Amino acid sequence: MSQPIVRMENVDKYYGDFHVLKNINFSVNEGEIVVICGPSGSGKSTLIRCINRLEEIDSGEITVDGYNLYSKKVDINQVRAETGMVFQHFNLFPHLTILENITIAQQKVKRMSKHDANEAALKLLERVGLVHKAEGYPNELSGGQKQRVAIARTLAMKPKIILFDEPTSALDPEMIGGVLDVMRELAHENYTIICVTHEMGFAKEVCNRVIFMDEGSIIEEASPEEFFANPKTVRAQKFLQEVLTH
Secondary structure (H helix, E strand, C coil), X not given: CCCEEEXXXXXXXXXXXXXXXXXXXXXXXXXXXXXXXXXXXXXXXXXXXXXXXXXXXXXXXXXXXXXXXXXXXXXXXXXXXXXXXXXXXXXXXXXXXXXXXXXXXXXXXXXXXXXXXXXXXXXXXXHCCCHHHXXXXXXXXXXXXXXXXXXXXXXXXXXXXXXEECCCCCCCHHHHHHHXXXXXXXXXXXXXXXXXXXXXXHHHHHCCEEEEEECCEEEXXXXXXXXXXXXCCHHHHHHHHHHHHC
């Protein structure tokens, strides 16, 4: 069995008095695809943002690829270079071209030459079907196209782990398919993927394990077959009833 590449132990987080993550314990093995789902406000996005320290925790321990995130010796930028993140709202630089959006981190963090970075970026844009937009700017793209650029930007860093934080929730329905297609392809490669999503069809089809959260706690953890056919808690049953009937 492969070693966990991500591990959270006894993690608690508060926003003021609000206990947003309650004693979270979970691990993800290398190459595993895990979907985190649950009602709005259940702590899913906060949990995933703790994995690359975009959110700080109040207690507990998080280890990513052997690095304890809260050790004084850890270079968090090094960890983040191996832990790509795709956000709900794309987070592209509006003043840079599509190509520059993808190459900037390669050049600044990975110290790649402009030529090599451009070459790698164009291959990735071809892969997500947007090579013809390389010299355009983000405001010329649809939401779905922006998200595909954001995925290409993440892949350019050659991460071991990819975190998706509700990557389709800001998109118009007709844009979602193209983004999910790219994510499906990634699932067949060697990435470790942790994805917060309401796309239950994607979860059923692609992931190895579903984690269901509610009110800051992990309530259920199961294979997709088991979770969708036989959710054990009333809260999970209610959640599935709501998302699957809309």
